[in-house]
Amino acid sequence: MKQSVETLAAFILLQLLISNCNICTMFINVPEVKVPRIVIIGCGFGGLELAKQLRKAEVQIVLLDKNNYHTFQPLLYQVSTAGLEADSIAYPIRKIFKGQKNFHFRMGEVQQIVSEENKLITSIGELKYDYLVIATGSTTNYFGIKDFEQNAMPMKSVTEALDLRSLILQNFEKALLTKDLHEQEALMTFVVVGGGPTGVELAGALCELKKHVLPNDYPELDFRKMRVILIENGGELLQAMNETNRKRASTYLEELGCEVWLNTGVVKYDGTIAETKTGKQLRTSGLIWAAGIKAVLIDGLNKDSINARERISIDEYCKVKGHENIFAIGDVACMVQEKYPNGHPQIAPVAIQQAQLVASNLKKTFKQWTLNKFNYFDKGTMATVGRNRAVVEVGNITFGRLFGWLAWMGLHLMLLVGFRNRVVVFINWVWSYINYDRNMRLIIRPFVRKK
Amino acid sequence: MKQSVETLAAFILLQLLISNCNICTMFINVPEVKVPRIVIIGCGFGGLELAKQLRKAEVQIVLLDKNNYHTFQPLLYQVSTAGLEADSIAYPIRKIFKGQKNFHFRMGEVQQIVSEENKLITSIGELKYDYLVIATGSTTNYFGIKDFEQNAMPMKSVTEALDLRSLILQNFEKALLTKDLHEQEALMTFVVVGGGPTGVELAGALCELKKHVLPNDYPELDFRKMRVILIENGGELLQAMNETNRKRASTYLEELGCEVWLNTGVVKYDGTIAETKTGKQLRTSGLIWAAGIKAVLIDGLNKDSINARERISIDEYCKVKGHENIFAIGDVACMVQEKYPNGHPQIAPVAIQQAQLVASNLKKTFKQWTLNKFNYFDKGTMATVGRNRAVVEVGNITFGRLFGWLAWMGLHLMLLVGFRNRVVVFINWVWSYINYDRNMRLIIRPFVRKK
Numbered sequence: 001m002k003q004s005v006e007t008l009a010a011f012i013l014l015q016l017l018i019s020n021c022n023i024c025t026m027f028i029n030v031p032e033v034k035v036p037r038i039v040i041i042g043c044g045f046g047g048l049e050l051a052k053q054l055r056k057a058e059v060q061i062v063l064l065d066k067n068n069y070h071t072f073q074p075l076l077y078q079v080s081t082a083g084l085e086a087d088s089i090a091y092p093i094r095k096i097f098k099g100q101k102n103f104h105f106r107m108g109e110v111q112q113i114v115s116e117e118n119k120l121i122t123s124i125g126e127l128k129y130d131y132l133v134i135a136t137g138s139t140t141n142y143f144g145i146k147d148f149e150q151n152a153m154p155m156k157s158v159t160e161a162l163d164l165r166s167l168i169l170q171n172f173e174k175a176l177l178t179k180d181l182h183e184q185e186a187l188m189t190f191v192v193v194g195g196g197p198t199g200v201e202l203a204g205a206l207c208e209l210k211k212h213v214l215p216n217d218y219p220e221l222d223f224r225k226m227r228v229i230l231i232e233n234g235g236e237l238l239q240a241m242n243e244t245n246r247k248r249a250s251t252y253l254e255e256l257g258c259e260v261w262l263n264t265g266v267v268k269y270d271g272t273i274a275e276t277k278t279g280k281q282l283r284t285s286g287l288i289w290a291a292g293i294k295a296v297l298i299d300g301l302n303k304d305s306i307n308a309r310e311r312i313s314i315d316e317y318c319k320v321k322g323h324e325n326i327f328a329i330g331d332v333a334c335m336v337q338e339k340y341p342n343g344h345p346q347i348a349p350v351a352i353q354q355a356q357l358v359a360s361n362l363k364k365t366f367k368q369w370t371l372n373k374f375n376y377f378d379k380g381t382m383a384t385v386g387r388n389r390a391v392v393e394v395g396n397i398t399f400g401r402l403f404g405w406l407a408w409m410g411l412h413l414m415l416l417v418g419f420r421n422r423v424v425v426f427i428n429w430v431w432s433y434i435n436y437d438r439n440m441r442l443i444i445r446p447f448v449r450k451k
Numbered sequence: 452m453k454q455s456v457e458t459l460a461a462f463i464l465l466q467l468l469i470s471n472c473n474i475c476t477m478f479i480n481v482p483e484v485k486v487p488r489i490v491i492i493g494c495g496f497g498g499l500e501l502a503k504q505l506r507k508a509e510v511q512i513v514l515l516d517k518n519n520y521h522t523f524q525p526l527l528y529q530v531s532t533a534g535l536e537a538d539s540i541a542y543p544i545r546k547i548f549k550g551q552k553n554f555h556f557r558m559g560e561v562q563q564i565v566s567e568e569n570k571l572i573t574s575i576g577e578l579k580y581d582y583l584v585i586a587t588g589s590t591t592n593y594f595g596i597k598d599f600e601q602n603a604m605p606m607k608s609v610t611e612a613l614d615l616r617s618l619i620l621q622n623f624e625k626a627l628l629t630k631d632l633h634e635q636e637a638l639m640t641f642v643v644v645g646g647g648p649t650g651v652e653l654a655g656a657l658c659e660l661k662k663h664v665l666p667n668d669y670p671e672l673d674f675r676k677m678r679v680i681l682i683e684n685g686g687e688l689l690q691a692m693n694e695t696n697r698k699r700a701s702t703y704l705e706e707l708g709c710e711v712w713l714n715t716g717v718v719k720y721d722g723t724i725a726e727t728k729t730g731k732q733l734r735t736s737g738l739i740w741a742a743g744i745k746a747v748l749i750d751g752l753n754k755d756s757i758n759a760r761e762r763i764s765i766d767e768y769c770k771v772k773g774h775e776n777i778f779a780i781g782d783v784a785c786m787v788q789e790k791y792p793n794g795h796p797q798i799a800p801v802a803i804q805q806a807q808l809v810a811s812n813l814k815k816t817f818k819q820w821t822l823n824k825f826n827y828f829d830k831g832t833m834a835t836v837g838r839n840r841a842v843v844e845v846g847n848i849t850f851g852r853l854f855g856w857l858a859w860m861g862l863h864l865m866l867l868v869g870f871r872n873r874v875v876v877f878i879n880w881v882w883s884y885i886n887y888d889r890n891m892r893l894i895i896r897p898f899v900r901k902k
Contacts, residue, residue, distance in 0.1 A: 029628050031671070068620065069893040087536040092892035094668035104671070107624045107894075124628055158895055169519060173558045177480050177575055217545035220482070220555070420882050424875055431871050441543035442520040443558075444609055445896065 028125040030104050033060050038362065039120065039129035041110050041298070043070050043093050046330035046351030047135035053359030055100050058366070062129075064122060066109045068093055071158055072416055074348070075425075077198060079161040080168070081205035082213070082438040086158050088425050091417040110136075113300030115323055131325045133358060134298065134312065138331035138346055141292035151271040151449070152289035155198065164288065165440070166447040168209075171285055172218055173443075186272050186283040188226045193266050194291035195232030196240070197383040200249050202288060203230040204386035207256035212436035229259045229282070231266055233291070238391065240345060241381060241398075245391040248400045252385040271449065293346060295332040307334055311343065316373040318358050329354035335374060344376055353377065384408045387433070479576040481555050484511050489813065490571065490580035492561050492749070494521050494544050497781035497802030498586035504810030506551045509817070513580075515573060517560045519544055522609055523867055525799070526876075528649060530612040531619070532656035533664070533889040537609050539876050542868040561587075564751030566774055582776045584809060585749065585763065589782035589797055592743035602722040602900070603740035606649065615739065616891070617898040619660075622736055623669055624894075637723050637734040639677045644717050645742035646683030647690070648834040651700050653739060654681040655837035658707035663887035680710045680733070682717055684742070689842065691796060692832060692849075696842040699851045703836040722900065744797060746783040758785055762794065767824040769809050780805035786825060795827055804828065835859045838884070 030037075035058045040047045043065040051061050069090040078084040097103045108124035113132070120127045140154035153164045168190070175187040192203045206228045215223045230237070230253060237249040237260065250260050265277040266287075274282045295311045302322035307313045311334035313321045318333065320326040330351030334343035344350040353376060361371045380394035382404065390404035399407070409429065416422050432438055481488075486509045491498045494516040502512050520541040529535040548554045559575035564583070571578045591605035604615045619641070626638040643654045657679045666674045681688070681704060688700040688711065701711050712727075717738075719726040725733045746762045753773035758764045762785035764772045769784065771777040781802030785794035795801040804827060812822045831845035833855065841855035850858070860880065867873050883889055 029630055067894065068624065069895075085536045085538040086895055087538075087891045087893060090893050090895070092668070095888075095892065098667050106628070158893075162895070173519065177557070179480055216549045217543070420878070423878060427871070427874060427878070437546075440538045441546065442538060442541050442609075443518065444520075444537055444541070444613070 026126055028062075028106055028108070028122065028127045030062055030106070030127065031060070035059050035102075036130040036366070037062060037128065038131045038133065039064065039127060040133045040135055041065075041120075042135040042137055042296075042330075042332075043067075044073075044135060044137040044330060044351060045348040046137070046355045047133070048093075048096065049352045049355035050133060050135065050329070050359050051097065051100075051103060053356055054362070055102065057102070057359075057363050059102060059362070060104070061100075061102055062104045062106060062127065063093065063097075064106055064108055064110055064120075064127075065093065066107065066123075067158075068105075068107050069158075070096065070417060073156070074412060075416075076155055076158070076161045077202040077205055079158065079440070080155055080164040080202065081209055082165055082169075082440040083205065083432060084425060084428055085440050086162060088421050088428070089416070090158050091421065096417060110298050113298055113326070115300060115302075115326065118325070129325075131362065132327070134320070134326065134328040134332055135330050135351070135355070136296040136298065136332045137351075138293040139296050140289060141294035142289065143292060147269050148266075148287075148289055151269050152193070152287045154289055155202065156293070162445065163447045166443045166445060167286060168206075169441060169443050170446060172214060172221065174285075175221055176218060182283060185225065186285045188221070189229070189282065189284040190227070190286040190288070191229045191231060191266075191274060191282065191284045192288045192290060193231045194289065195230060195234065195237040195249075195260075195262070196290065197238065197381070199230055199232070199288075199290040200237055200253065200383050200385060202290060203228055203253055203258050204256060204384065204389070207253070207258045208386045209438065210257065213438050213441075217441070227259060228257065229261060229284075231261045231264050231276075233263070233265050235262055237262075238383060241383075241391065241393050244398050245393055245400070248391050249383065249385060252389040252391075252400075255389075256386050293331065297332070301326070309334065309342075317361055317371055318354050318374060327358050329358060337374070337376075340376070347381070349379055350376060382408050382411070477577055479513075479557055479559070479573065479578045481513055481557070481578065482511070486510050486553075487581040487817070488513060488579065489582045489584065490515065490578060491584045491586055492516075492571075493586040493588055493747075493781075493783075494518075495524075495586060495588040495781060495802065496799040497588070497806045498584070499544075499547065500803045500806035501584060501586065501780070501810050502548065502551075502554060504807055505813070506553065508553070508810075508814050510553060510813070511555065512551075512553055513555045513557060513578065514544065514548075515557050515559055515561055515571075515578075516544065517558065517574075518609075519556075519558050520609075521547065521868060524607070525863060526867075527606055527609070527612045528653040528656055530609065530891070531606055531615040531653065532660055533616055533620075533891045534656065534883060535876060535879055536891050537613060539872050539879070540867070541609050542872065547868060561749050564749055564777070566751060566753075566777065569776070580776075582813065583778070585771070585777065585779040585783055586781050586802070586806070587747040587749065587783045588802075589744040590747050591740060592745035593740065594743060598720050599717075599738075599740055602720050603644070603738045605740055606653065607744070613896065614898045617894045617896060618737060619657075620892060620894050621898060623665060623672065625736075626672055627669060633734060636676065637736045639672070640680070640733070640735040641678070641737040641739070642680045642682060642717075642725055642733065642735045643739045643741060644682045645740065646681060646685065646688035646700075646711075646713070647741065648832070650681055650683070650739075650741040651688055651704065651834050651836060653741060654679055654704055654709050655707060655835065655840070658704070658709045659837045660889065661708065664889050664892075668892070678710060679708065680712060680735075682712045682715050682727075684714070684716045686713055688713075689834060692834075692842060692844050695849050696844055696851070699842050700834065700836060703840040703842075703851075706840075707837050744782065748783070752777070760785065760793075768812055768822055769805050769825060778809050780809060788825070788827075791827070798832070800830055801827060833859050833862070 037060045040063045072089040075089045108122045110122045112121040142148040171187040192199045210226045236246045268275040305321040312328040314333045314335045318327045331346040382392040384390040388402045390408040392404040488511045491514045523540040526540045559573045561573045563572040593599040622638040643650045661677045687697045716728040756772040763779040765784045769778045782797040833843040835841040839853045841859040843855040
């Protein structure tokens with residue numbers, strides 16, 4: 001009898017321990033409140049805007065991101081090419097939302113959506129939601145080619161940009177040490193694959209390094225040997241822009257000394273030799289992959305909700321197909337509209353405008369008002385190609401050269417989060433402009449290629 | 452007959468290949484010139500100054516460093532505490548020496564000195580020297596205690612400072628997630644071991660984070676629970692300074708909310724619990740070790756040349772004992788003079804003045820003039836303790852508070868390399884001063900404790 005009482009007590013104790021443990025380790029510690037909880041996954045342009053727009057709403061916002069900062073992706077290429085420090089283009093999330101009472105940030109990665117139970121499974125525990133907004137954005141797409149995944153350099157995050165910066169500088173340090181001309185050729189040849197805005201801007205910045213910066217640092221090297229090659233599968237650069245600007249981009253790059261190879265596909269790359277579709281070989285120890293992006297998907301959504309291009313199908317209210325309380329915005333999502341049969345372009349303005357729509361519709365939902373449909377307002381596009389040269393397109397108006405470049409600078413400064421960042425970026429730009437110089441030439445964490 | 456000719460040909464070819472290979476992989480690729488080659492190991496304050504002073508000398512300078520940048524160590528603690536970006540306190544070596552024709556930089560680590568052959572063995576090949584100057588500086592000294600080596604955070608390099616910054620921020624992210632009060636206590640308690648300038652400055656900066664910055668970022672945490680404890684083995688802080696300033700440092704720190712534990716030794720630390728000599732236990736997940744430094748020695752010197760404190764014994768000309776053409780300067784070296792029976796303090800001004808002496812003596816050697824002995828000119832010392840508070844000592848004059856703090860700021864700005872860095876650091880300081888804020892709160896590379 002006594003024994004069974006003891007067993008029972010032990011059993012109860014164990015149950016208590018387990019349930020207690022459930023509380024402390026299973027669910028993420030977020031205050032329980034009576035207003036609806038909106039969980040946002042990802043603090044890119046979309047997630048950031050959404051959380052801001054909801055600041056006065058009677059909701060609880062929980063934002064999850066694997067980093068504690070928002071990255072201003074359009075300027076990543078300047079981090080890679082030693083023009084800006086990482087801290088100038090990234091901004092602490094907690095600081096952005098300082099004082100916003102309904103906002104909670106948790107740093108962690110979401111592993112699964114359990115939509116039947118309205119909860120998420122994450123690296124830091126589980127989390128219930130009333131409404132879920134997926135704003136996970138996109139990552140580099142190697143189209144399944146292992147070669148590139150292993151040997152090419154991506155540039156979609158701050159760490160990747162810093163790795164690329166280290167690689168570029170390490171290559172020149174190595175080029176100095178070798179007497180093997182083939183090795184030196186590989187170390188001094190940089191290939192950018194992909195002729196979209198990222199590829200064009202990066203190739204331009206590399207040419208400026210060649211022209212103004214590196215020859216001062218490495219007087220012992222012959223910089224006529226340094227090559228920057230931009231490779232594009234299609235027949236033109238910047239295919240999202242109009243004809244004038246597409247031509248301009250090529251012209252500007254060639255003026256800067258960049259080789260532009262159009263209609264060329266790269267099919268193989270082992271870390272030192274790249275091979276094109278036509279069998280042409282090219283020695284390079286620095287191949288940067290800017291040829292495609294893919295949505296960052298999370299397991300657990302309805303199968304029908306993922307379209308053929310591996311993006312989340314959303315309706316005109318940004319609602320995910322087959323889910324009542326799950327939304328998706330920005331790069332990860334794909335909304336088919338008459339003018340956009342393949343979805344909208346995967347750029348920041350779309351994400352921001354979708355965030356604004358979802359925020360306003362959520363507020364309307366609580367008041368049971370009629371919801372609005374998404375209507376994309378195209379503000380135009382721009383890309384910079386080095387010093388004094390940029391291509392800008394607003395509606396039917398296009399402009400380039402110095403005027404385009406000034407417009408590009410002004411807009412990017414305006415969009416950067418935080419006054420201090422704007423000031424520091426501005427100083428760095430003015431400094432580089434006057435001195436033809438870049439400052440961030442430190443190999444703080446050497447890049448080591450994965451084997 | 453034919454066969455033996457073939458064998459001979461093969462043999463010659465093989466020899467050629469081997470000798471050729473020797474050239475390309477064995478010796479570091481540096482131009483062969485007729486003037487003496489001076490090899491400097493390390494680009495800290497000493498190495499940097501020496502190479503600068505020799506810019507007009509008829510010599511070939513080869514500077515070796517494992518990093519491609521010079522670190523302004525006195526401001527490392529501001530990188531750790533999110534006040535400055537790494538790029539502001541580090542400066543690319545190649546840029547410093549831009550245009551200096553007799554200067555060659557090679558990035559690599561020296562593994563051994565082969566003094567009989569006047570050569571070095573390094574991670575990037577071998578290198579002959581005519582004169583060698585060892586300026587390798589110092590690193591964290593754990594006094595052989597494995598516990599601290601594994602679990603405590605050092606702060607002697609840019610990467611270590613960035614790791615510390617990540618750890619501090621990660622601790623608060625974790626503190627938010629846990630409901631275990633013991634764990635939270637550990638995550639919010641920061642212990643700085645060592646009451647020298649580094650410890651004092653770091654503890655002060657941590658207190659400022661507690662007071663002005665973190666509560667805004669983590670409104671859900673109760674910051675009365677955050678503790679900053681400075682532990683010093685001796686009876687006073689800043690033992691190199693005079694009595695007034697030693698007292699001041701304690702007062703200032705306590706005003707900022709720091710607990711100062713004097714006459715306390717830490718003997719154990721497993722990553723969450725630290726134990727003092729007297730058996731007192733303390734929960735902390737952030738123990739920073741600033742309790743000692745040791746010289747960075749390289750194998751291959753005469754055994755007599757290393758003194759009991761593991762520093763290189765040098766004579767009054769900075770020449771290493773028992774070597775004719777090897778010098779050592781700065782933290783790594785120890786010169787016994789009447790006023791300094793245990794050697795000079797291991798601080799930047801000593802390294803810089805020794806570099807100036809060696810440079811001028813080398814130039815005199817070539818002209819066979821009489822050499823000068825080292826005569827240390829003590830310019831005074833200073834340490835800052837947070838906002839508006841610093842202790843400064845110049846000869847017999849001491850001052851503190853705002854005036855000391857302004858002097859500290861002015862001097863450090865002046866000493867930073869590069870105009871851009873000065874401007875950016877100045878803006879960051881003014882910004883933080885007005886806004887009571889720090890900007891660099893990014894966990895760019897999460898810190899992962901070694902197991």
